[in-house]
Amino acid sequence: MNASRTPLVILLLAGIFLFGGISGWLAGRSIQLPAPEPEPPTDRRGPGMTERHVLRLVGSLELTDDQRAVIGPKLRSHFEEIRQVRRESLQEVRAIMDRLGEAIRDELNEAQQAKFDAYQERVRQRIEEADAGPFSGHRPPDLRPRLRPEDRRPPPLPPEEE
Structure with a gap:
């Protein structure tokens, strides 16, 4: 090949490559495939948990329309109960925890009380998040343990004297 034509051939090939890339990009943007159907959540928590449970049970038992009309409301009522x-x-548990907290707080000095109050606030927040259990209708943002150095387990209490 002639040396004077080499840059021209390279430029031509680069242009063809660039044109192909741009036209492919434009074609991809103009030909949009429909978004796939979202899969139903598989966990047992969150909004719609009752309906998912009802649908799963109805589907697996192959119920008739009459059976669905009777069993569906019973399931919904059951979950509401x-x-x-x-x-x-949960309200009773909170009352017990509050009484225990007061009993512990009475035995602490001011610095310990401040730490204990902060600890109790973190526990209350976690309980509120955890309140989004399987029958609450919503899912908590995060239930992973959040241990901080001050949350670490203290040494065991001495045995009770008889």
Whole structure:
């Protein structure tokens, strides 16, 4: 090949390559595939958990329309009853924890009380987040343990004297 034509051939090939890339990009933008259907959540928590459970049960049992009309409302009622019992028991647990907290706080000095109050606030926040259990209708943002140096387990208490 002639030396004077080499730069021209390289420029021509680069132009063809660039043209192909641009036209491919434009074609890809103009030909949009429909977004895939979102998969239903598989966890047992979060919004719609009751409906997912009802649909899963109805589908697996191959219920007739008449059976669905009877069983569906029963399941929904059942889950609402569980939510109510859970709320009531959680309130009782909170009352017990508050009494325990006061009993512990009475034994602490001011610096320890401040640390204990901060600790209790973190525990309350985690409980509120965890309140989004399987029957609450919403999912907590994060339930991983959040241990800080001051949260580490203290040495065991001495045995009770008889």
